[in-house]
Amino acid sequence: MASTGAGPKANYATSSISTDEPVVSVDWLHANLRGADIKVLDASWYMPHEQRNPIQEYQVAHIPGALFFDLDGISDRKTNLPHMLPSEEAFAAGCSALGIENKDGVVVYDGKGLFSAARVWWMFRVFGHDKVWVLDGGLPKWRASGYDVESSASSDAILKASLASEAVEKIYRGQTITPITFQTKFQSHLVWGLDQKNMADRTYQHIDARAKARFDGTAPEPRKGIPSGHIPGSKCVPFPEMFDSSQTLLPAEELKKRFEQEGISLDSPIMASCGTGVTACILTLGLHRLGKADVPIYDGSWTEWATEPDLPMMKTRTGANGLFSIWNLQQTQSLTDVKESDAVLLHYFSRNGTRLDINKNHTAMETSL
DSSP: OOSSSSOOTTTTGGHHHHHHHHEOHHHHHHHHOOTTTTTEEEEOOOOOGOOOOOHHHHHHOOTOOOOOOTTTTSSOOOOSSSOOOOOEEEEEEEHHHHHHOTTTTEEEOSSHHHSSSSHHHHHHHHTTTOEEEEEETHHHHHTTOOOOBSSOOOHHHHHHHHHHHHHHHHHHOOOOOOOOOOOOOOOOGGOOOOTTTOOOOSSEEEEEOOHHHHHHHOOSSSSSSOOOOOTOOOEEGGGGBBBTTSOOOOOHHHHHHHHHHTTOOSEEEEEESSSSTTTHHHHEEEHHHTTTTOEEESSHHHHHHHTTTTSSSSEEEETTTEEEEEOOOOTTTOOOOGGGGGOSSSEEEEESSSEEEEETOOOOEEOOO
């Protein structure tokens, strides 16, 4: 189903675009592309196994005038986790090197359609810049609509991308960067760290954007050494559920159905995670369209959680008695090899709606669901 209401009318100025709507259409961007207060960012990024080079693809074809935003370059240098949120100073330095100012309206797109652009949209919002939108359908929709692309990057654009990454690096080395044209205002409620585990009272509904097989622990994670599975209490809402076949964000009515089908209440707090904090932002994009603009991202997501030895993890499979969930697996074990004695707590959800909990002493307790 095609997205409806995806962008404002072409004769609107950027100052009139509502920040309640997280995306703009390719038609709107084409009509307003040369606006003095618009900065267009190619924020393409790909999973490691895809073996695609976003900066090379940018050089081959990008929206005219677009700058390249390096998701890995403008990131935290104090962690081994990939593309984590940088400090305020580092983000300000990176954006300033790109020539972005607070007066600018920022439109972000990527080479897949609706993927990594959502992460950069979220980053700008975390640092207090609300005048940011994702291009609905991204570069594929732009090209499918017959709009022109530039087939070679200007030396200025490539230089700016390099300078932005260098500026971030210098900030983490303790150096001063001038001039700073972009000022930040950190919105702490939009980002979670490992200390906010949500495990005790589970005030927030936790949604995970990864594929169901990775969530269940039946398919491997794309990063070497990371076991698959999920954080106890989380629910799987795969990010492709947010868009249609043309990679455009679904209408509000359809999005609402997708969340409700997974048992997510839009009237209660929600937080999101994924593998490394990228595709979770697509879920927040959909929730933003539904009026929930306060959904935090657990930045480290599963990659951080699964490498912490003392944190519980969960895998799920279907067995003879129904849904079979295993807590606290050793990270070296595969789901097919696990035995009841290996788990601290097992859950069997039978088809008749009875939950049988078995602890490590194999004491069974039946509870009604």
